[in-house]
Amino acid sequence: MREVFGRPGAVGPVWGAAAAATALAVLAPLLSLALTALGAGAAHWSHLGAHVLPRAAANTALLLAGVGLVTGVVGTGCAWLVTQAEFPGRRVLQWALLLPLAVPTYIVAYSYVDLLHPIGPIQTALRALLGFDSPRQFRLPDVRSMAGAVLVLSAVLYPYVYLSMRAMFSTQPARLMEAARLLGEGPWGAFRRVALPMARPALAVGLGLALLEVLNDVGASEFMGVTTLTTSIYTTWVTRSDLGAAAQIACAMLLMVVALVWLERQGRRRQRLGVVRAMSAAPRRQLRGPRAWLATTAAALPVLLGFVLPAGHLAAQAWKRAAEGHGFSAEVLAGAMNSAALALGVTAIAVVLGLIVAWAARAGDGRSPTWLLRGASLGYAIPGTVLALGLLPPALAVDGWIAAALGLPGLPLMSLGAVLVVACVMRFLAMPVGGVEAGLARLPRQLEQVSRSLGESALGTLRRVHLPLLRPALTASALLVFIDVMKELPATLLLRPANFETLPTLLYAEASRGSYEHGALAALLIVAVGLPAVLLLSREPSPSPAPAPTAPDLTDYIAMKEAT
Incomplete structure (x- = not known):
């Protein structure tokens, strides 16, 4: 039956060419970036090497190490608690632990700087409680520091580790843990010597995603x-x-991005160790008394720090502004409309391109799918500032050629926001590519073979057979792309047209002016838009007699988030 459908080129040269062009387009900014760097001359390198790179690289490495350590401990610990123990509030906390994903890192940073200001609400309350009158008598260490940045970023990014580890712990078989206990291991020994090594691929994926977000943050x-x-x-x-x-x-x-991807690959190189036929999942251990409430506190603390405090502060600031007569201003409404228009356009294009790439890879000969899928998904591993920087020179060249050919003034593509749309599509194309790929992997090839044997064309098979079955994957991909574009800050800051503000850029501008409270309503809207994705991700994976799933690849972002 391979002759019926599975031969190379079965979907026609147009589909294959479109998929290849999409993958190559994502790689093009990297080549442009290298050419721009080489053309700058050696004088720049010597200045950067002496004055800029040592400090910036050291700070970045420290930030990555700190966030990696904290997110790994918090995410793994919370995932182990909610999957292996029964305690008060577990059912709520198992999905509430994902809520920080709805809050962008920059919003949490702005909130905590405001909350922990020497005359902010937290320090004021502490001084009142301790009997001090002014910040000169008592004040906490400045949150604007390396330690503060590590804690703030970790409070938002630990769900990446929690999500992948929860999926892995939920599908680990009971008999392995029972065997460890029969051999004399206690709960801690069984976790350290059995459960954690099996979950190492999932830990590598979660940490990789969290650290890529750290590199993308500006x-x-x-x-x-x-x-x-x-x-x-x-x-x-x-x-x-x-x-x-x-x-x-x-x-x-x-180079740091490459190092992170390499470390993630190394962490997953023996991922087949996690493939075990599970007859049943390990029953959760009932905790009672102080230990139960200690577990509840430990699982609730990340939710409090990563979502409740910053979101509550945003709501209080927005309510205060509304009470003063500063509600939805024309600027905020315009920013919301711009954000929604940008997100809708990027989502539509990314989902169509993701479907083309994944479908062409599905119908390929087994060799081309790898480079098609990985090439098209590479944009997510490239920080937004780097992607924008690599995209700008070729975009300006094309823009100048179009302006000269049509006799138009200025830069039409930049002015219309087309370059920003292209950058966002490249950055988030990994989500629909991974989502459609995961959806197609669950569909047997016999469906295609039967359809083709009944005289249906490849395009007709896609339209009448696959698209209805892929609707959940396409919907989830579209939702996640839409929400991530609504939150995107680095690429939007650098590539947006003049006088084009989105909710993130409005908030960034207010924070830069020191008037963060004026952007509280915009920040609250961004958080509200992110909540549907959290509800989508909050489904708890159920154990199955089938082989436990291995940890997904970094490029399979959507498949990891679905945690199926």
Whole structure:
């Protein structure tokens, strides 16, 4: 039956060419970035190597190490608690632990700087409780520091580890844990010597995703006073107008991205160790008394720090502004409309391209799918500032050619926001590619073979057979792309047209002016938009007699988030 459908080119040259062009387009900014960096000359390299890169690279490495340690401990510990123990509030906490995913890192940073300000609500309440009158008598350490940045970013990013580890722990077989206990291991020994090694691939994926988000962050790091490679790229490009030096810093930053992906691959190289036929999942252990309430406190604390406090602060600030007569201003409404229009356009294009790439890979000969899928999904591993920097030179060249050919003034593509749309599509294309790929993997090839044997064309098979079955995967992919574009800050800051503000850029501008409370309503809208994705992700995987799933690849972002 392979002759009926599975031969190479079965979907026609147009589909294959479109998929290949999409994958190559995602790779093009990297080539452009390298050419820009090489064209800047050696003088830039010597200056950067002496004055910029050592400090920025050291801060970035410290930030990655700190966030990796905290998110790994918190995410793994919470996942183990909710899957292996029964305690008060477990049913609520198992999905509430995902709520910080709805809050972008820069919003949490702004909230905590405001909350922990020397004359902010938390320090004021502490001084009143301890009998002090002014910040000169008592004040907490400044949150705008490396330690503060690690804690703030970890409070938002631990759900990446929690989500993948929860999926793995939920599908581990009971008999392995029972065997460890029969051999004399206690609960801690069984976790350390059996459960954790089996879940190592999932831990590598979760940490990889969290650390890539750290590299992509620009708002939180800048606001917390930590100079990283990402903030150095932004300031060199925007403040000093030095595109060549910014490209050289971006190339240095890509080395860290490559190192992270390599470490993630190393963490998963023996992922088959996690494939065990599970007859039943391990029953949860009932905790009672102080131990039960200690478990509830430990699982609730990340939710409190990562979602409840910042979201509550946003709501209080928005209510205060509304009471003063500053509700939905024309600027906020325009930003919301711009954000929604950008997100809708990017979502539609990304889902169509993701379907094309995944479908062409499905119908390929077994060799082309790998480079098609990985190439098209590479954009998610590239920080937004780096992607924008690599995309700008070719975009300006094409824009200038179009303007000259049509006799148009200025840069039409930049002015219309087309370059920003392209950057966002490249960045988030991994989600629909991974989602459709995962959906197609669950559909037997016999469906295609039967359809083709009945005289249906490849396109007709896709339209009448696969699209109805892929609707859940397409819907989930579209929702996640829409929400991530609504939250996107780095690429939007650098590539947006003049006088085009979105909710994140409005909030960033207010925070830069020191008037963060004026952007509280915009921040609250961003958080509200992110909540549906959390509800989508909150489904608890159920054990199955089938082989336990292995940890997904970094590029299978949507498949990991579905946690099926």
